[in-house]
Amino acid sequence: MKSRSKYHHGGLRNALVSLAVTEIARDGVEKLSLRSLARQAGVSPTAPFRHFPDKQSLLAGIAIEGFEELARQLTETTEANPDIEERFIELGTTYVEFAQDFPVHYQLMFGAVLGDFSTSKALQEAAASAYAVLDATLAEMKNSQELDHDVATLGGLVYGPRYGIFGDQCADGKCVLRGRCCASTGGSVHP
Numbered sequence: 251m252k253s254r255s256k257y258h259h260g261g262l263r264n265a266l267v268s269l270a271v272t273e274i275a276r277d278g279v280e281k282l283s284l285r286s287l288a289r290q291a292g293v294s295p296t297a298p299f300r301h302f303p304d305k306q307s308l309l310a311g312i313a314i315e316g317f318e319e320l321a322r323q324l325t326e327t328t329e330a331n332p333d334i335e336e337r338f339i340e341l342g343t344t345y346v347e348f349a350q351d352f353p354v355h356y357q358l359m360f361g362a363v364l365g366d367f368s369t370s371k372a373l374q375e376a377a378a379s380a381y382a383v384l385d386a387t388l389a390e391m392k393n394s395q396e397l398d399h400d401v402a403t404l405g406g407l408v409y410g411p412r413y414g415i416f417g418d419q420c421a422d423g424k425c426v427l428r429g430r431c432c433a434s435t436g437g438s439v440h441p
Contacts, residue, residue: 263301265291267315270308274354279363284308309358310370316355317376320348324383334387334394341387 269287284298284305291297302308327344331337349356358364359377367373392399 262291262293262297263311266298266301266308267311271312271354274312274357279309279358282308306364307370309364310373312355313358313364314370314373314376316352316359317373317380319352319355320345320359321376321380321383323348324380328383328387334390338387338391341384 266284266287269290270282273282273287273290282305284302285295287308288295288298298308302311323344324341327340328337331340364373367377391397
């Protein structure tokens with residue numbers, strides 16, 4: 251008699267994402283295998299392919315989950331901070347904490363592994379949703395401070411420089427936000 255899967259309808263996709271995040275954190279993206287994940291999930295070797303046609307799709311799924319979580323956290327921060335200047339600082343803190351708490355997601359969202367997002371409309375939409383929260387704050391900052399730059403230019407100034415949003419650097423070259431080094435992210439916590 252065949253052993254039953256640990257995952258019922260609807261649970262396998264989330265289980266695969268969770269297992270993949272754990273495996274990437276442990277062994278890196280290169281060693282990730284959908285068949286290995288199927289074994290760990292206790293399903294047939296072909297079951298993951300119903301949710302993710304290939305490894306890149308799974309990686310995009312992890313990045314989508316990351317962008318959705320980042321957007322949720324940024325939205326919560328925005329709603330909790332009516333003062334624009336304090337909100338801007340707190341959004342930076344939220345962003346750094348996200349990078350520290352979700353390093354695999356962050357790596358896939360902003361690293362070179364996925365490359366161009368044009369192959370995934372869902373990935374483009376998830377990224378746009380997270381950026382929209384930041385862009386709305388930049389637009390409000392522009393208006394409240396009567397800045398002479400458009401939001402795209404301000405975004406470039408904030409996100410473009412290696413440590414633009416975070417300010418100073420620690421002695422070891424890591425970024426500092428509110429007196430804390432961003433050491434666990436290697437200082438690279440920006441889009």
